Amino acid sequence: MKGKLEEPVISAPKLDMKMAAEVERTLSPGADGGRQFDMDDFDILDAEQGADARSLELKGHVGFDSLPDQLVNKSVSGGFCFNILCVGETGVGKSTLMDTLFNTQFEDEPAAHDVPGVHLKSKTYEIQESNVRLKLNIVYTVGFGDQINKEDSYKPIVEYIDQQFENYLQEELKIKRGLHMYHDTRVHACLYFITPTGHSLKSLDLVTMKKLDSKVNIIPIIAKADTISKNELHKFKIKIMSELVSNGVQIYQFPTDDETVAELNATMNGHLPFAVVGSTDEVKVGNKMVRARVYPWGTVQVENENHCDFVKLREMLVRTNMEDLRETTHTRHYELFRRCRLEEMGFVDDDSDNKPFSLHETYEAKRVEHLNELQRKEEEMRQMFVVRVKEKEGELKEAEKELHAKFDQLKRQHSDEKKKLEEKKKMLEEEINLFNKKKQAAMAAQQQAQQAAASATQTIPKAHKKKSRPPSRVWRLVGCWAFPPTDSHPGTPDWRHPASSDVHRRNVLQNLFPSY
Numbered sequence: 001m002k003g004k005l006e007e008p009v010i011s012a013p014k015l016d017m018k019m020a021a022e023v024e025r026t027l028s029p030g031a032d033g034g035r036q037f038d039m040d041d042f043d044i045l046d047a048e049q050g051a052d053a054r055s056l057e058l059k060g061h062v063g064f065d066s067l068p069d070q071l072v073n074k075s076v077s078g079g080f081c082f083n084i085l086c087v088g089e090t091g092v093g094k095s096t097l098m099d100t101l102f103n104t105q106f107e108d109e110p111a112a113h114d115v116p117g118v119h120l121k122s123k124t125y126e127i128q129e130s131n132v133r134l135k136l137n138i139v140y141t142v143g144f145g146d147q148i149n150k151e152d153s154y155k156p157i158v159e160y161i162d163q164q165f166e167n168y169l170q171e172e173l174k175i176k177r178g179l180h181m182y183h184d185t186r187v188h189a190c191l192y193f194i195t196p197t198g199h200s201l202k203s204l205d206l207v208t209m210k211k212l213d214s215k216v217n218i219i220p221i222i223a224k225a226d227t228i229s230k231n232e233l234h235k236f237k238i239k240i241m242s243e244l245v246s247n248g249v250q251i252y253q254f255p256t257d258d259e260t261v262a263e264l265n266a267t268m269n270g271h272l273p274f275a276v277v278g279s280t281d282e283v284k285v286g287n288k289m290v291r292a293r294v295y296p297w298g299t300v301q302v303e304n305e306n307h308c309d310f311v312k313l314r315e316m317l318v319r320t321n322m323e324d325l326r327e328t329t330h331t332r333h334y335e336l337f338r339r340c341r342l343e344e345m346g347f348v349d350d351d352s353d354n355k356p357f358s359l360h361e362t363y364e365a366k367r368v369e370h371l372n373e374l375q376r377k378e379e380e381m382r383q384m385f386v387v388r389v390k391e392k393e394g395e396l397k398e399a400e401k402e403l404h405a406k407f408d409q410l411k412r413q414h415s416d417e418k419k420k421l422e423e424k425k426k427m428l429e430e431e432i433n434l435f436n437k438k439k440q441a442a443m444a445a446q447q448q449a450q451q452a453a454a455s456a457t458q459t460i461p462k463a464h465k466k467k468s469r470p471p472s473r474v475w476r477l478v479g480c481w482a483f484p485p486t487d488s489h490p491g492t493p494d495w496r497h498p499a500s501s502d503v504h505r506r507n508v509l510q511n512l513f514p515s516y
């Protein structure tokens, strides 16, 4: 993407040895393991080789004085990269300021206020000014300051920064390194947007800046500075700086070791934190168009130094110290990360006997350490397994015991019930025998009664036969005996039922013999 950038302000480079060394480092950042040359290095080189090297004078022009130019040209043709991290609450003006700073429109959607946690979004743009190409990576925080519990809000930011260092380190450690092609995403500058409360820093700001200060160059800025009065802004700046100092937060200091910019940078350090206003809207003021924010009571001009510090920020961040920010990132922050990580991996510069570091020995020591650790873990797991097996065995034995006890109890219950049932069966059989006996007796009695009835019929005189007379009481009773009542004649006893036939017989006998 090509931004509609302002007039280039790149002045002809002053090519001295220091610059040459810087350019050399820019061109091959990994060639010396990330080490940067400066004048001291050349002095050391001279001191080390001085004994052998003889100074000679050239008799004519050879042409290697063009080396710095060659480096600059190569550097320019390769392009540069610069990575900015914008940390600040949702809606504080991050995107607007980036658009204002680079005088273009980066596509960025506003973030929602209800995201559950903080995360980062990053986009890379290619912009060009004159013949200088810049690969610009802008990273924004999303959801920063929106959660009720802000305890872990800084973590995703720290993780992001570390991850970019880690990626670079992994590339550096490769046998076939491609650092000249590598897209370096290490964060060079962190613009920390302070909400213009006019009071003091929030604890979230202090905690986050404290966690970041050893990893990145922090440039604190007061966002939306047009919402705060001049007096309040002055006091707010003092308050912020005193809070940063008292909490030991290290912010980026513009370098004062280069005499060409020392004075300017020293003055600018005194203006921190910059109070900025962002706007891409153009308004006619006098006879020229300026970027400004228009209010009913007046117009705030973004690039008017009486209105805000936007110009100071742009001057420091882009025009004067962009290279220093890149360099500090590499030599200080990345170096610290690299050292910690390599030490973590077991690398040291000198061993305990002050012998020089041997990669092979370190690798072997690390391998042995790793194997020992593996064996220890294996043994631990084996012991744990044995303990677990024993525990399980005990549990199984206990369960077996319980099952046996249950089985015995069921067996006892079963035999008790069997006994009871056999007794019942015996009683029932006795009852059946008794019943059968009674039944036989009843049947015998019935047969007798039938025989008696048959013989009585034979003795009845013929005359009687003709005249129908009601049977006598005895005959009625005998008939009753002979033809006992059935279920089909209710009200009369059933002779087949042993109890009923007893009752019936007793009734018959009582009718015959009242004294029975």
Ligand SMILES: Nc1nc2c(ncn2[C@@H]2O[C@H](COP(=O)(O)OP(=O)(O)OP(=O)(O)O)[C@@H](O)[C@H]2O)c(=O)[nH]1
Pocket (backbone or CB within 6 Å): 088, 089, 090, 091, 092, 093, 094, 095, 096, 097, 109, 110, 111, 112, 140, 141, 142, 143, 223, 224, 225, 226, 227, 276, 277, 278, 279, 293
């Ligand atoms: N008063 C004032 N308003 C501003 C300023 N900068 C941006 N704004 C306004 O603030 C609102 C949010 O601005 P953005 O730039 O989208 O804020 P942001 O921090 O990128 O927001 P998120 O990406 O959603 O977190 C917009 O309405 C801007 O016009 C400023 O300097 N002063």
Ligand SMILES: [Mg+2]
Pocket (backbone or CB within 6 Å): 094, 095, 096, 108, 109, 110, 111, 140
């Ligand atoms: Mg935004």
